[in-house]
Amino acid sequence: MTDGLRVRQGQVRLLGPVELAGQGGPVPLATGARRLLAVLGLRGGEIVGWAQLSEAGIDPVTLDRDAAALAGGLARAGLRGALQTRASGMRVAGRYVDALRYQDELRRARSRRAAGDLSAAVAHYDRALARWRSEVPLDGVTLAGWAATEAKRLRDSRTRAREERWDCLLRRAADAIRASGAPVADRAAVLAGIQATAAAEVAAAELEAGVARHPLRERRWELLLTATLLSHGRAAARSVFQRAVRTFADQLGVEPGERLRALAAAAERGDIAELPEAPRPEPRAPRRVALPVPLTSLLGREALLDDIGARLAAHRLVTLVGPGGAGKTRLAIAAARAEDGPVAWFVDLSVVERPGLVPSTVAETLGLREDPGLDPLDAIAEEIGTHDVLLVLDNCEHLVTGCGEMARELLARCPGLRILATSRAPLRAEDESVVPVPPLPLPATAAGLTLADLATHAATRLFLERAQARSGRPVPEGSADAVAQLCAELDGLPLAIELAAARTPLLSVSEIVARIRTDQRLLHSPDPTTPPRHRTVAAAVESSLEQLTPDVQRFFDRLAVFAGSFDAAAADAVRAGTGADPTALDQVVNASLVEANAGRYRLLMPIRRHALARLHAEVPAARTAHAAHYLRVAESADADLRGHAQEAGLSRLRADAANLRAAMAWLAEARPTAVPYGDLRLATALAMFCRVEGHYREARGWLAAALARHPRAPALLRGAAAADAAMLAMLLCDYPAAAEYAGTARAAYRALGDRRAEARVEMILGSVARERAQYEASAAHLDKAAAIYVECGDELGEARAVQLRGFTAWLAGDFDRAELRLRACRRWFERLGDAEAAASALMNLGAVALYRGDTDRATSLLDAALERYAALGFPEGVGWAHNLRGLVELRTGRADRAEEHLALSLATHRKVGDRWRTASVLEALAEVHRRDDPTRAAELLADAGRIREEIGAPVPACERPDTEATAAALRAALADRSPLPVRALIPPV
Structure with a gap:
């Protein structure tokens, strides 16, 4: 007992009434704080998620208050900082929890017992049991769910620990008798003065009390019989057995088990050769449970199978995690068959309803005798013993707590056991190795493929094989591209591909592609024997959603509005208003409903379609929240693109390009009042990005339509939109429209007194004049822009105006002036960190060198510019650089190399819509x-x-x-x- 021990540091006491103790004694805690301490202490050192806290009985309404009270109590106990809060949950440091120290001591005791060092084992058992302050752990605290199960497991652990300690004491007594070589009849002479007699008598007295508390626990009767034989002789042992027989007959109507009967017979003979363990038949291997036999081949998982084999060699618990329909069961069976040596057990947990039923389900599957006095875990552990066994637990996602607890217990007691689990969420057990099961690989392109090409990719090969098996005929060669497109639409999810293949007897592949986009019911298994969760993709998704709260399900539905991948901030934006807490994203990821990769998230397309079908009336709110978030992203990144942080802005917008287009479509269509002028604002914020990416037509179309829809928008917003429309019209060589938009923008800015914005319009007008070969007019506009930037103290704007002035100069043939300006700009941009402008300075200097006849210098400068443009992903710059490199090759007489560069330039300029440069390339x-x-x-x-x-x-x-x-x-x-x-x-x- 620990009551009389001096506390040298703070302790979290769970082995009895829940208590927080410091050097000065117990620290008072309110009821809610004590309950929170108990729950966190049970998983000491581990993060306990918000959903797990709620499941355990923690009131989320008072959680913040209880956590604050607990933190204060821990500080008073000398444990400041022991309570930690993370985005995914809370934890308390495990080194202060008596239950965890007890379990550590218990593991040492069992290790010494298995090694035969009984004296050391008893010492460890004594230290472990001394930590208990009463027989009821976590006394005085009401727990629920997994925490209540954990508390019961802790109490049962104490019962087994005491039995194991008695076993060690009796083994030592029996060893003393064996060492004497005397018959049991002469035990009094043999044991006179030997400590074993006293130990056996003490054990017998304790076991009498233990049997009274647990009269149907056979192990206690076995130990009592042994202790009685060693301390009081055969007649007394016979009496113990007779009492056991009556007890089992009266309360269960059955005889005691084989082990107790065999032990009684040995005691009657006076044979202690095998005491205190009952005589047993020769050791046997545990019974086998046949692995299911798959009806189809496993495709595209060779590398994953090798990885699973390597994980099983290094870890005793391996969990295959992935969405419903990813093929986890099929993969686990293949991995189990590939294992050489161990007995393999397969247990399907899909129909088990509660975590607490997991051990009994496993025991039933193994055909173990149901014994009311024997915990199913004990029965399983006894069956496994020290044998090499691979236990495959299939479909654990709805039983994570129960499976994790069972795994921890069995792995601690069975050194030869390994567990391979399949689940949509990790089991969160110690030393668990999680293996993600991704969708099947897809072809890189969906056009110009042959059936032979498709056979080299797992996803398309799966469709081809299953379609032929269903329809009785091969897929036509002309459907190759449609097969690739279909598998891409299904994101390589094996279940979805197999369900689509089942439609081929009635529909062509192209018809299947067209229909699945609007009708999820098409993907339905015609086989009535298929498990319900695999009959449709929707059923697989729903079986995962059932494990989540309604608020988290509502949040999951809203994720359907994302096109492509998204980050946590975007998910948070659509979570608002659902009632889900900040851990909702972690929960749907852990349920394998959402993929996570390097800080980005996405829904597989079949899962997204199901979420979208569930969204219904929530669509406007979800899409508006989505659009509002991406408007903020675009406006923030646009400031970077127009300033010094272009690469950061580009990176953010490129990652979210699909979502930005979806937001643009919604804002233009719905024009939600919650986002005033949203379409005009977003089109303006994306204009510079589209210029860099080469999407001139798309961006100009957005701006033109939005300006037409909002004739009364604020003057500043319309001016900015008109300026960007002018820039894009100029790039598309629609010079009259560019001049008209620029005039509108300039008038707006002058009325507002925005000089910096006015300078930008002057630069656009200068570019229009330059492309129309009006070089003096261009120079005048650009000089005016530079002067305004100087006036505003905008160094970057001034540098850009001066560079355009140099550009105009070399096009006009004034190479000396061009080089003077461009050399200064290059140094300017390198210092300011403007990567695109620095590349442009190199390219323009390369053009000057070209037209001066210095082809070597031109080549060096243009190659450097081309490399930088390619790294930035700036097609306009890449096309220009190839154009000029082609001219260099022409000057040096290498027509074939010139044609290569010019062909690349022509393709780029045609793609972005730059007809001015297209004409120059055609002339070259x-x-x-x-x-x-x-x-x-x-x-x-x-x-x-x-x-x-x-x-x-x-x-x-x-x-x-x-x-x-x-x-x-x-x-x-x-x-x-x-x-x-x-x-x-x-x-x-």
Whole structure:
């Protein structure tokens, strides 16, 4: 007992009345704080999640108050900081909890007992049991759920510990008799003065009291019979057995078990050779439970099987975790079959309703005799003994607490046991190794594939095999792309793929693809023998949702509004109003309803569709919360893109591109009043991002439509939107529209007195004039912009205006002025940390070197610019750099290399919609093909001419001599060949 022991440091006492003790004695705690201490102490050192706290009986309404009271009590007990709060839950340091110290001491006792060091084992048992202050742990505190089960397990542990201690004492007494070599009849002479007699007598007295408390616990009768034989002889032992027979007959109507009867027979003979253990038959291997035989092959899991085998070699508890339908059961069976040596047991827990029934279900599956006096865990542990056994526990997700507790107990008692579990959530047991089971791999593309290509990818191969098995015929070759698209729509989830394959007798693959997007009922198993949870994807999802509270289920439904992946902050935004607590995201991840990867989260597409079907009336609120969050993200990142932190802004927006488009669509369609002018604000916030990414048409369309929808929006917002629309129209070479938008923006900014914004409009007008070869007008606009930036003290704005001035200068052929400005800008941008502008400075300096004839320097500068643009993912810059590199190769006579660069440039400029640069690249390609294919060269030059006429942009001054030389050479070459007038084929430049 510990009551009389001096407390040298604070203690959390659970082995009796719940108590917090300090050096000065017990520290008073209110009822709620004591209950919280008890619950956290049971899992000392582990995080106890918010849902687990509620399940254990902790009132969430008073939790904050109780936690504060407990923290104060711990501080008064000298344990300041022992209570810790995390995002996922709370914990109390385990080293202060008497129950955990008791369990550590108990493990040492059992280890010494197994090694045969009985004296050391007894000493450890004594120290362990001395920590108990009464027979009832956690006395005075009302617990529920897993905590109540844990408290009962703790009480049962004390009962077994006392029995094991008695067993050690009796073994020592029996060893003394065996050492004497005398018959039991002469025991008095043999044991006279030997301590064993006294030990046996004490044990017999204690066991009499123990049997009175637990009259149907056979192990106590066995120990009492042994102690009585050693201390009082055969007649007394016979009497003990007769009492046991009457007790079992009166209370159960059965005879005592085989072990007690065998022990009584040995005592009657006076044979103590096997005492105190009852005589047993030869050791036998535990009975086998046949593993299920899969009806289909396992595809695409070879590496995962190897990983599971390696985990089982290093860990005694391995849990396969993944969403419903990922193939965890099939994988566990394959892994168990691959194990050499151990007995393999398979237990399906899908129909078990309560965690407390897990041990009895396992015992029943193993065919162990039900004994009311024997805990099922004891029966399982006895059956396993020291044998090598692999226990496969299938479908643990709704029984996590019960499975985790059973695993901890059995692994501590059975050294040869390993457990392989399948679950949608980890068991949270000590030394558990969790193996995520992901969807099957998919082809990288869904176009231009053959059936042979599909057979090399697990997801598509699974569909092909299952579809042929269902329909009796192979999938047509022409459906290869549709199969890849279907498996991508199903995110590689094996259950969904198999359910889709079951539709092939009636529907083509393309029809299945079209229908699953709107009708989840299509994915339904036609096999009535399929377990209910696997008959539909919806059933698999619902079986996971059943383990969550209604508030968390509502939060899960709202996650359906996300397109692609999202972060925790976004999830938090849609959680508002659901009633779910901050751990809701962790809960749905632990339930394998949401995938987590490097701080990002996503729902597999079949799971997302089911969540969306559940969302119903919540759609407007969820989508509005989603859109409002991404509007905040876009506006914050836009400030980075327009300032010094471009890479950070780009990274954030690229990760959420799909969600930003979804938000844009909702704001434009619904125009929720909770987000005023949301579509106009978001289109403006995304304009610079779309410029960097090359999405000119999309962004301009958003802005034009939003400006038309909001003619009375605040002047500042309309001015910003018009300025961005001007920038995008200029990039798309719609110069009249760009000038009109810019004029609108400039007027708005002048009225508002926003000089910095006015300078930006001047830069856009300068760019419009530059592309139309109005170089003096361009210079005037850009010089004005630079002056305004100086006036505003905006160094970055000034640097950008000066760089554009240098750009205009080299296009006009003024290379000296261009280089002077661009060299200064390069140093400026490197110091300011503007990565894109620094790359542009390199590219412009490369162009100056090119037109001055310094091709070596041009190559070096342009390659450096190209590398930086590629790293930024900036297509406009990549296309420009390839354009200029192609011209360098042309100057050095390497037409083949020039064509490679120019072809890449042409593809980029056509993709983003930059017709001005498209025309210049076509003119350069005309020079590439002038000698080998003059007809094609002439057509290229004519195409360029038509583009320039349509957009109103002549050939830039620096390019004009080369283009005119190409045109003249082609006219001469084609003068005698072309059936068309040469002038019509090659317009003057």
